[in-house]
Amino acid sequence: MLYMGVCDRRADRIDDTMNLRSDRALCAGARGVPSRLMFLPSLSRLASRVPALTATTRRAMSSAAPPEFRPFNLALIQLGQVGADKAANLKHAREMIMKAARGNGGSKPKPNLVVLPECFNSPYGHTHFPVYAETIGYKPGESYSVEASVSESVKMLSAAAKEAGVWLIGGSIPERDETDQKVYNTSTVYSPAGELVAMHRKVHLFDIDIPGKITFKESETLSGGTSINYFDTEFARIGLGICYDVRFPELAMISARKGCQVLIYPGAFNLTTGPLHWELLQRARANDQQVYFSMCSPARDLSAGYHAWGHSMVVDPMGKVIAETEHEEAIVYAHIDPKTFHDARAGIPVTVQRRFDVYADVSEGVVVGK
Numbered sequence: 001m002l003y004m005g006v007c008d009r010r011a012d013r014i015d016d017t018m019n020l021r022s023d024r025a026l027c028a029g030a031r032g033v034p035s036r037l038m039f040l041p042s043l044s045r046l047a048s049r050v051p052a053l054t055a056t057t058r059r060a061m062s063s064a065a066p067p068e069f070r071p072f073n074l075a076l077i078q079l080g081q082v083g084a085d086k087a088a089n090l091k092h093a094r095e096m097i098m099k100a101a102r103g104n105g106g107s108k109p110k111p112n113l114v115v116l117p118e119c120f121n122s123p124y125g126h127t128h129f130p131v132y133a134e135t136i137g138y139k140p141g142e143s144y145s146v147e148a149s150v151s152e153s154v155k156m157l158s159a160a161a162k163e164a165g166v167w168l169i170g171g172s173i174p175e176r177d178e179t180d181q182k183v184y185n186t187s188t189v190y191s192p193a194g195e196l197v198a199m200h201r202k203v204h205l206f207d208i209d210i211p212g213k214i215t216f217k218e219s220e221t222l223s224g225g226t227s228i229n230y231f232d233t234e235f236a237r238i239g240l241g242i243c244y245d246v247r248f249p250e251l252a253m254i255s256a257r258k259g260c261q262v263l264i265y266p267g268a269f270n271l272t273t274g275p276l277h278w279e280l281l282q283r284a285r286a287n288d289q290q291v292y293f294s295m296c297s298p299a300r301d302l303s304a305g306y307h308a309w310g311h312s313m314v315v316d317p318m319g320k321v322i323a324e325t326e327h328e329e330a331i332v333y334a335h336i337d338p339k340t341f342h343d344a345r346a347g348i349p350v351t352v353q354r355r356f357d358v359y360a361d362v363s364e365g366v367v368v369g370k
Contacts, residue, residue, distance in 0.1 A: 066237035066259030069338040075100040075111035078312040079120050079171075080299035080329030086132060089121045090156045093171075100331045101164035108333045112235060114164070116171030117298040117312070118243050118266040119185070121153050124298070124306040126220045133176040133183045136199070140227075144196045154188060154196060162194030167233055171266040171296065172202065172242050174222075182223040187242055187266055189231050200240035201225025204248050213272045216306075218244075228254055228368045236261045236336070239291075243267035246281045246295065249288065250362050256289035257363040261341055267295040274309025279321065287319035290344045290351065292336055300327035317344040 077096045082089050093116060103110045118124070122132035134151040138144050146158040153173045161168035168190040175186035185202035203225045205218040228251055230239040239255030239262070246252075246265050255263055263285065269278045278295070286293035294314040300307055310327030314334040323334035345351055354361070 064232075066261065067232050067234060069261045069341060070235040071338060072112040072233075072235040072336050073109045074294065074314060074334045074336055075108075075114045076294065076296040076312040076314070076323075076332040076334075077114065077116050078297055078299050078310060078325055078328075078330045078332065079117050080301065082120060082123065082298060082301070082304075084123060086121055086152075090153060093120050094156055094160050096329075096331070097160045097166075097168065098164060101166050104331060104333070109335070111166060111333065113167040113169070113233070113238075114161075115169040115264055115294070115296045116266065117296045117308075118172045118268040119174070120171035120266075120298065121173050123304060124268055124308070126216070126218055126222065129174040129183050129185070129218075129221045130176075133174040135176050135178045136186065136188065137178050138188070138196055138199045140199075146194060146196060157188060158190050158194040158196060161190035161192060165192045167192060169238075169240070169264055169266065169296075175201070183221055184225060185218070185222055185242055186225075187240055189240070198229055198231035198240065200229040200242065201227070202242035202245060203228075203251065204244045206244040208273075210272055214270055216270075228366065230255055230258065230260050230368065239263040241265035243269070243295075246285060247277075249285065252285045252289050252291075252293070254363040254366050254368060256291050257361075258366075258368045260291060261338070262292040262294070262336065263289070264294045264296070266297075268298055268306070269309040271307050271309060274311065278309055278311055279313065282313060282315045283319040283321070286315040286317055290317040290341070290348070292316055292341065294334075296332075299329040317341045 077093075077100055079093060079096055081092050097114055097116070100111060100114045122128050134153055136151050136154055137149065146155060149155055153170070157168060157170040170188045170190065172185050172187045175184045176182070177184065187200045188196055189198040191197050201224070202222070205222055205224050207217045207219050209215045230237055237260045239252070239260035241251050241263065242265055246267065252263055282293050282295055292314065296312045297310050298308045300310045311324055312330075312332050313324035314322050314332065316322050317340055323332050325332050
């Protein structure tokens with residue numbers, strides 16, 4: 001079911017034997033978070049963090065202007081049934097891509113762009129990443145042969161995009177670099193012709209320790225990516241990120257200033273961070289950059305080692321949640337209307353009011369991939 005907002009909506013209650021509160025209670029708790037937690041660092045402080053990233057970016061920025069922003073339909077697959085069997089995970093993901101592309105049996109318009117969640121082909125956990133990692137071998141600016149690829153996930157995603165005739169953001173998968181054997185959390189993007197056109201390695205690794213609630217350290221087995229990436233379609237320029245990247249506004253800021261009208265981050269928040277920050281961060285990134293922003297989560301599975309929050313959603317450039325689901329497996333459909341984008345920027349014209357004579361432009365000199 002799609003619905004608006006989060007905290008004032010119906011939320012399913014989790015089994016009391018799991019000793020977990022309902023989604024409604026978790027959201028209510030989030031309302032009590034002190035306002036200081038919403039504070040973002042000043043732009044000058046943000047700028048000081050950029051050089052380490054820009055020195056290692058791998059893709060040359062296209063000199064072309066972004067495509068004209070046209071209306072399009074988006075589908076987010078909140079995928080369930082992700083287990084230890086990779087082949088079964090890929091089979092189910094493909095089935096859901098086809099279901100999404102059919103507009104849920106014709107009840108919804110056919111989407112132009114379909115999105116899978118973070119780590120859709122494997123269990124989520126630092127011990128699992130090296131075991132399920134695949135070599136992709138994609139090199140920016142060079143042609144890529146899907147037929148010669150050794151990645152079974154890439155082959156499935158390419159074939160599914162081509163058969164369905166849609167743009168496809170393939171969530172993310174564990175990827176092993178063929179040169180240095182480092183493992184990354186990597187998103188791949190496919191055109192309706194099945195071509196692999198872009199790739200994004202998660203830049204910021206999820207290393208947190210909230211006493212008594214959750215400790216997780218992706219850096220035990222993963223390495224962080226070193227580039228900012230976007231891709232162009234016939235209807236929009238779309239910026240990429242993965243999960244924890246959303247907490248760092250620099251990525252969204254740079255992508256927006258490089259012409260991205262839409263930002264999409266596959267992600268998997270948990271039952272601690274989800275009710276606190278999942279909606280808050282997406283609305284913040286959408287509002288402060290005046291772009292459409294969306295995150296696609298796995299479905300929640302309480303039998304798994306990691307419990308995803310779910311609630312895949314789409315937020316418009318005014319910070320309004322325009323589509324969302326709860327925590328079960330579902331497909332979220334949204335119509336992306338450029339008028340809202342243009343109206344937001346015309347009515348509150350922050351994009352032309354910035355004072356780079358007072359503070360630094362964090363996008364200055366940054367080389368961004370497409």
